[in-house]
Amino acid sequence: MEIFEKRENGITIFSLNGRLDSNTSPEFDEKITKAIESGARFIVVDCQNLDYITSAGLRILNKTAKKLKQLNGKIVLCSMEDYVKEVFEISGFDTFLPIVPDLETALEQIKK
Amino acid sequence: MGLLKLKLRNSLDEIDRLFENIQSFGEAHGLNRKQAFQLNLVIEELFTNIVSYAYRDHDEHWILVTISCGDGRLTVRIEDDGIPFNPAAARKPDLKGPVEKRKIGGLGIHLCKELMNNMQYRRENNRNILTLTKTLPADA
Structure with a gap:
C-alpha cells in the first residue's frame, strides 16, 4: 500500500x-x-489505484467523516472501481x- | 472443479498469504477481478474476526479455510477452534442513520452476507464451522 499526500488550494488530497x-x-x-x-x-x-478495501478501511473513513463534520470540514472520495464502490453502497456509507x-469533480464538490 | 485448502495461523500476518493464494486460485479458475475481490474480502473479514475475537488465550491456533468452485458455484468453508460464535445470527448494523451514529461493528459480517448467497453455521466438536456459497454467473 502506498499513500501519497499533497495540498492544493487548501484541499488535502490522499491518493491510495x-x-x-x-x-x-x-x-x-x-x-x-x-x-x-x-x-x-x-x-x-483519490481511489483510482485502490484495488481492495475491507471494513478496516471503512472504519478509518467513518472516523474521518465524523471528525471533519464536527470541525465543519468535508471529505469526498473519487475515481473508484465499481466493485469497490459497491462495498460502500452495501455498507450504507x-x-x-x-x-x-x-478528481476534477471531487475538487469542485469539496468546496460546495 | 477447483479446490484450495489453507491452514492459517491466528495472526493478521497471514493476510498477505491469504490474498496471494486467493488471487492464484481466482486466476486458475477463471474468476474475474470482481469475483476474486469479493471472495478475498469475505474470507478476510471472517478471518480477521476470528483472529481478533475468537481466542481468549495467547496460544497459536490454526484456522482452516477451504475454497472450492465448480458447477457454477463457489463454496467457502472456514473452521476454527475459538469460542462459539455464529455470524449467521449476527444482527444487521444500522445502514441509514447520520454519520455520528454509525458504528463499524458488524459491518464485516454484513458484507459477507450480502456478497455471498448463503451462510450456514454449525458448532461441532468444539469447533466453529461456517459454510458460505455463491452462485457464479455462467461465463465464470
Whole structure:
C-alpha cells in the first residue's frame, strides 16, 4: 500500500495505491489523523489505484467523516472501481460519504 | 472443479498469504477481478474476526479455510477452534442513520452476507464451522 499526500488550494488530497485492509489501515489512519491535526479540513481521497478495501478501511473513513463534520470540514472520495464502490453502497456509507467519478469533480464538490 | 485448502495461523500476518493464494486460485479458475475481490474480502473479514475475537488465550491456533468452485458455484468453508460464535445470527448494523451514529461493528459480517448467497453455521466438536456459497454467473 502506498499513500501519497499533497495540498492544493487548501484541499488535502490522499491518493491510495494498493490494498486498504486490516494491515495497511493503521498507516492511513495515522496519516489522515495527522493531516487533520495540522489543520486539514477539506480532504479528497483519490481511489483510482485502490484495488481492495475491507471494513478496516471503512472504519478509518467513518472516523474521518465524523471528525471533519464536527470541525465543519468535508471529505469526498473519487475515481473508484465499481466493485469497490459497491462495498460502500452495501455498507450504507454512500449516504454520508460523497463518491464522485473523478478528481476534477471531487475538487469542485469539496468546496460546495 | 477447483479446490484450495489453507491452514492459517491466528495472526493478521497471514493476510498477505491469504490474498496471494486467493488471487492464484481466482486466476486458475477463471474468476474475474470482481469475483476474486469479493471472495478475498469475505474470507478476510471472517478471518480477521476470528483472529481478533475468537481466542481468549495467547496460544497459536490454526484456522482452516477451504475454497472450492465448480458447477457454477463457489463454496467457502472456514473452521476454527475459538469460542462459539455464529455470524449467521449476527444482527444487521444500522445502514441509514447520520454519520455520528454509525458504528463499524458488524459491518464485516454484513458484507459477507450480502456478497455471498448463503451462510450456514454449525458448532461441532468444539469447533466453529461456517459454510458460505455463491452462485457464479455462467461465463465464470
